[in-house]
Amino acid sequence: MLSAQQLKVLTALQVKKYRQKYQMFVLEGAKLVGELLGQQRIQVQGVYGTVAWASENASLVERAGGLFQTISESELRKISSLSTPPGVLAIASLPSVEPTAEGPAFYLDGIRDPGNLGTILRIADWFGFAAVYCSPDCTDAFSPKVVQASMGAILRVAVAEIAFADLLLHWSGRPIAGAVLDGDDALRAALPTGTLLVIGSESEGIRPETAQHLTHRLTIPRAPHSRAESLNAAVAAGILAAVLTKKQDTE
Structure with a gap:
């Protein structure tokens, strides 16, 4: 009792x-x-x-x-x-995680859907990412819904809440890539080892003050006749993670 x-x-x-x-x-x-x-x-x-x-x-x-x-x-x-x-x-x-410049890693810029955040944790776990950093306005990574959606990845992936400006103190001069609508073809990208992948919010994408620090602006190509306006944030994260780790495997 x-x-x-x-x-x-x-x-x-x-x-x-x-x-x-x-x-x-x-x-x-x-x-x-x-x-x-x-x-x-x-x-x-x-x-x-x-x-x-x-x-x-x-x-x-x-x-x-x-x-x-x-x-x-x-x-x-x-x-x-x-x-x-x-x-x-x-x-x-709650685990204590100190931000580092070790990569690859995700920075989630305003992800508010618990299912998406949990899925991105699973993606980070699958592809062996060093950490997932969350902006302060992300949904809480340790909320019950995110923990359930992570399917155990929350126990294996380092997760920390941190403002992007503070993370930059560790990542200054390091490669930072993000999914945008007017970037280079992500499927042809050659991303450096240890890249920080920035994933924007489901409705607004990467905020301008974060996007200005991207060293690699990437667009995931869609079919010529597709009418889809955007990709789900977790889907975009999975595609970019696969592109990044494929590049590393060939080095």
Whole structure:
């Protein structure tokens, strides 16, 4: 059974300001909890599951050890962000990530859709990116929706919130590429190793004050008769990541 203080904190973690206050975030479901328990980069603070879930997942309960606490179905519904709670959730410390000039990396300039951000984390994980940096007005990378959409990538990819001007202090003189409407053909681009890829918001693209620092302005070509106005931000990120890593593989 959860104490009143535990219930208060666990419920509050659905909101960004409380995730920042308590420096913790939530992961739900056996897959994410299992991955959390199997890594060492992010500290586990607690694992909470129902009796029914625990009886069917003895190995995970054993791995959690003293961090596991049995809770009721009603308590789980109160602290879960999902309409149908999966039986278990975990609390982990927010990782501390110091920005560096190590690449390749993404800079997300105003990505507000949780599904897109989670997918971009998966793309970064797939292509071996060093980090994903998010502008302060991005949706929170550690929100429940992004964590779920990342399919575990949030545990493997370094993520930090930082203004582009501050990131430039580390990336000055380094290659920075971004997807724009009037750039060079991205599929023919030869991007340097360690490039920072900037992905703009779904509705407005890369903001002008960020775009002025691009060393490589790229456009993903569309079919001559296509009527599509734009690509989904995560789709564009995947295409540019493939272009960049293909170039690196040939070096």
